[in-house]
Amino acid sequence: MILYIAEKPSLGRAIADVLPKPLRKQEGYVEAANGDCVSWCVGHLLEQAEPDAYDAKYKSWKLADLPIVPDIWQLKPKKTTAGQLKVLKKLVAQAEQLVHAGDPDREGQLLVDEVLAYLKVSKTKLANTQRLLISDLNPSAVKRALGAQRSNHEFVPLSTSALARSRADWLYGMNLTRAFTLQGRKVGFQGVLSVGRVQTPVLGLVVRRDETINDFQPKPFYEVEAELQTERGESFKAKWKPSEACQPWMDEDGRVLVKGLAENVVSRIAGQRATVESVEQKQKRQSPPLPYNLSSLQIDCNKRFGLSAQEVLDSAQALYERYKLITYPRSDSRYLPQEQLADAGKVLKAIEQGASELIQGCDAPNPSLKSKAWNDSKVDAHHAIIPTAKAANLAGLSTRERQVYLQVARQYLAQFYEAYIYWDTKVTVMIAGGTFKTSSKRDQQLGWKQLFCRDPSGQDDEERQPQLPELKQGQPLTCERGEVQEKITQPPKHFTDASLLSAMTGISRYVSDPQIRKVLKETDGLGTEATRAGIIELLCKRGFLSRQGKTILATDAGKGLINSLPIEATLPDMTAQWESSLDAICRKEIKYQTFMVPLLERINGLITQVSETLPQALAGVKTSKPAFRRKRSYRGKAKTTTKKGSKTKVARSPQKTTSE
Structure with a gap:
């Protein structure tokens, strides 16, 4: 049997x-x-x-x-x-x-x-x-x-890597949570202070972003826009590019901070003759966006529909298990195996039958086209999330399920359209010794873009630049007038599900050490496709993060925790080193013990640090949630998985596990 x-x-x-x-x-x-x-x-x-x-x-x-x-x-x-x-x-x-x-x-x-x-x-x-x-x-x-x-x-090796990570997470989370909770009680904090290899750096991202916004001091800056006219009476605008001589009156981002300087430029250029210094026109091609992995699907659905990462995962899981309309949703890959191309005709037919609205007013998809998504070398155990060959009954889906399905289907459809081709034009104009620049983009072939420009939300349609008249180098112009535009520097925006997921997948942007940054660029970032949504939800449930509409904010408990922990526990650097080692286990380059021994030494050092200081940033902070039990979640359903900071272990090696 x-x-x-x-x-x-x-x-x-x-x-x-x-x-x-x-x-x-x-x-x-x-x-x-x-x-x-x-x-x-x-x-x-x-x-x-x-x-x-x-x-x-x-x-x-x-x-x-x-x-x-x-x-x-x-x-x-x-x-x-x-x-x-x-x-x-x-x-x-x-x-x-x-x-x-x-x-x-x-x-x-x-x-x-x-x-x-x-x-x-x-x-x-x-x-x-x-x-x-x-x-x-x-x-x-x-x-x-x-x-x-x-x-x-x-x-x-894959199992050994998973085993090592789960045990390491248990050791790190169990010990650091106990140590820090005990220290927190000494300053009057009564809740459980959960610490995890992934959840804590994620919380650190939000806390530091909130603090940056709170500390931000807005300041005015000034731009100059010139209104130009050709000899044929055609008008267009160009923006002043300050020279090096203006550096003393500019900030590190090249913005002019002195209004008088901008006003002086306006007075000098009004009514003056101008000349086209250069015209650079290039034809550019843009290939279709790759099919979705889970994080990219969650990011787009949050931007377009305001769905949380967990809501997208729940909907995708239902589309996969209950309706059989999409492939495995917890994928970290955006590529497809060559053999899948043989099913393209059936999948396209299913989309046309069940979701014809996606191609109304568009050219028909061409199943003979092959985008860069089909690449066996970039596909391992699973491939990108795509529709199956089963036609959808959209009326039978919930609003969220329908939204997620249409996103997946449209991204797949894009693989069967020609590239988007456009002309990119950049123009430099000289006026009274000053440099002014402008640009425009003109569509030549919409290709796959036609699937996106009709998006009723408008989120997928790029902001269109005004078209420029036909210009050539040396052409004389007249500057009709100049205008000072006063603007205010803006702080970074608070995190949303989309931007926090983007930060977790592109965590290398938040690391200064070049070696660690390189490691993180080559890995999946913080967490995995299957656990990121759960990590965000877990931090909310434990009272460290809160939601205000689409915005994600750190609570007082979250801020106090991050500002009390050893700095290395709040940064993604350790995760980078872990992931590098875990990937090496998968490739049979290192053994289980090579990863675990230094990890235990690090945990010992952190416990010593924690025990020698009191978390004063938590003094007077009340728990926004009751102390929680460390519940184990399981794979399946919509799962919040993660066990970051508590669960999952296994054996010394997969072979030993079989006897333990």
């Missing part, structure tokens, strides 16, 4: 649907006509033991007991899903062949592997276990995946 172990019941049902009929539904599994069975986890069936499982003394939080470091890591069945674990135990014992069908990502790999380890599957059976990677729950895609199984042994 072959036993397929899916990550969630929805995936299990999709696998069972393509097995020999008739199917027999049993308690916790489905049996096919040929005797093969499909069962599933319900997210994580196992959870890491609490500290008091290792020693009863850890029930009480004491600084002297830290750091807590298990000698042998323990997993225990979750009470709520213990019955399903028993079902799997029986089926695994009966099976001649096991097939791992966890979601196609690092966490999905570990989720099933840890069950096999806990059930003490024999080495022989483990060695023969196959890996089934499914990103589309429709029958044709599932059948295709069944015919392309790989050895699960190939994914041992």
Whole structure:
């Protein structure tokens, strides 16, 4: 008997649907006509033991007991899903062949592997276990995946990396949370001060942004705009570019701070002759935007519809599991495998049938075109989020689900349109010895842009520049007048879900150390596609962040926490070093212990720092939320996952996990 172990019941049902009929539904599994069975986890069936499982003394939080470091890591069945674990135990014992069908990502790999380890599957059976990677729950895609199984042994490094990260997060979060909570009590703060490798740097981003805005001192600056006319009476405007001689009256961003200087320029140019110094015209091409990964989808949906990251994830998960309208949504990839191109015609037909509004008034998509999205070298376990070949019934979707589906579908459609081609013109004009510049953009071929310029929200349509008359070098002009434009410097904007997600994925922008910045550019940033939404929600639930409309702000507790912690705990630098090591484990370049040993040394150092100082920034701060329990969330449903700062552990190595 072959036993397929899916990550969630929805995936299990999709696998069972393509097995020999008739199917027999049993308690916790489905049996096919040929005797093969499909069962599933319900997210994580196992959870890491609490500290008091290792020693009863850890029930009480004491600084002297830290750091807590298990000698042998323990997993225990979750009470709520213990019955399903028993079902799997029986089926695994009966099976001649096991097939791992966890979601196609690092966490999905570990989720099933840890069950096999806990059930003490024999080495022989483990060695023969196959890996089934499914990103589309429709029958044709599932059948295709069944015919392309790989050895699960190939994914041992991926599992080891996930295991190392989960244990490291537990060690870091469990110890630092206890240490800082105990110190917080000494200054009167009664809540739990949750500290995590990812959540705390994310909170640090928001706190520092809020402080920058609060400390910002606006100042006026001045620009000069000249109104010019050709000999044919055609008018256009150009903006003054101050020379180096003006530097003493400008700020570091090149803005003129003295109004008198701008007024002097206006008086000098009014009614004067001008000359076109140069005309630079270039034809430019813009390829279609790549299909979405989860973060880019969340960012666009927040900008366009105001949806939170969690709302987008929930909707995408429903579109994937319940409606089977999109592929696996927790993907970090924006590329597609070459073989997927064979399905393009079917997918396009499904979009045209279910979401024809996307191409109304546009040229028809051309399935023979191949954008840069199809690139096997940039696709690993999963690919970009795209529509499936199932036509959508938009009327049957919620407003949010419909919005998310149309975003995904439109981004996919764009791959089958020509490039956007336009003429970019830059003009330099000299007036009374001063330099003035202007530019314009003229469409030559809309290509994929035609899908976006009709967006009723207007958010996707670029601000159009006024067209310039035909100009040539040396052409005489007349400056009709000049105008001083007084403006005020603006502080950065508060974070929204979109900008905070963008900051998390592009965290290297917030790092000054060039080596660490390089590492972060080469990794996924702070958190993963599957956990970023949950991290933001977790910080809100724990009272460190709050929402005001679309704006995300730090609470007093959040500010106090960041301003009391050692600076290294509030920056993304450590995450960069972790991710670099975890990626190296995936590539078999370093071993598990090479990562864990220095991590423990660092945790020891941080606990020493925390124990030697009191968090005075939290004195007098009241908790905005009651003390929370560290609840474990599970993969599946909309999950807030993250366990950043608390959960998830596993074994010394995947092989050892099988016997622990």
